[in-house]
Amino acid sequence: MPELPEVETVVRDLRPKIVGRRIASVRVGKKSLRTKWSASWGAKIRGRRIEVARRRGKWIVFDLTGDCSLVFHLGMTGRLTVHSTNEIPAPHTHLRFNVERGEELRFNDIRRFGSATFYANAKALENSFERSRLGPEPFDLDAEYWRERLAATNRCIKAVLLDQTVVAGVGNIYADESLFEAELHPARLASDLADLEADRLRVAVKSVLRQAIEQRGSSIRNYVGGSGLKGRYQDEFRVYGRAGDPCPCCRTPIARIRLAGRSTHYCPKCQRSSSK
C-alpha cells in the first residue's frame, strides 16, 4: 500500500516523536508478519536509543545506539504510529515499543504483508539491501543508468517501474501517475523507448513523487502517516483509480488494463502505444 511518499511521510512524522528516545521494552503479538520476529531481539533492543529515523526505498530504518538497526516494511496495510501506553491497541497491532514518557511506537498491519527485522550491525543491514539488489533512490536516478536498465529488459515499462531493483520506492499508484505525466503508454516495451522518452519518464517520476510527498502521500484505504494524519495526494490523481473518468487533459475516458499482474490506468489518447 504505502509507496515512497507515504513511507517518507511516516518517517518525517515519527522523527520528532521518537528520535533520541530510549526503547524501554518490546511487546510482540502472537501472529507472525511476513518475516518472523526472533524471540532474542527484544533483549537486544531494550535499553537502546533511537538515533536516526530514515527511509530507503519503501523501507523504514531506525538506527539504534550500538550500530544496530530496526527495519520495517509496511507491506500493503502497515501502520507505524506513536500512542499513549494507556490507549487500547487497535486490532492487528503486532509490535509495541515502549519509548518511555508513557508512549509507545506501534506496528499495526491488517494483512500482515509487512515486516519488522532487527539487524545487529550496519554491515548486516547493508548486506540485506545488497542481497535483495535494492535499486537507487528515484531522486538519485542517473540518466545513463536509467537508459541502460530500460534497454536491458524485455518487459513493459510499467513492470520496470515496479521493479525495486531498478529504482526503489515506486509502486502501482505512482507508476501510473508518472507514466501519465511522461505521456507514455504503460504497455510500451522498456527497451523500445527513445532516449528522450526514457528521460522524460525519469524526470516525471521525481516530479510526481516530490509533489506526493508535499501532500503527505495518498490515503485510499488504510494509510495514515506516523502522526495518524491522512495524505491528500489521492485528490490529485490524474489516472490512478479513475477508469471511465475523463482525462484531465483531453477528456477521453481513462482506460484500465492489467499489466504485470497489477491494475493499470492510463489515457488512451495522451499515452499512445507507438513512439510517435
Add this chain to the structure above:
DNA sequence: ACAGGATCCTGGGGGC
C-alpha cells in the same frame, strides 16, 4: 537468466 503468475493475508464493496 528472465518474465509472468501464484501466493501470502484481511476486509470492504458490489451484485444478486
Add this chain to the structure above:
DNA sequence: TGCCCCCAGGATCCTG
C-alpha cells in the same frame, strides 16, 4: 441481511 466474488499503495518464490 447475507453470501459470494473481486479487489487492494507489495515482495518473494516457483515455473516454464
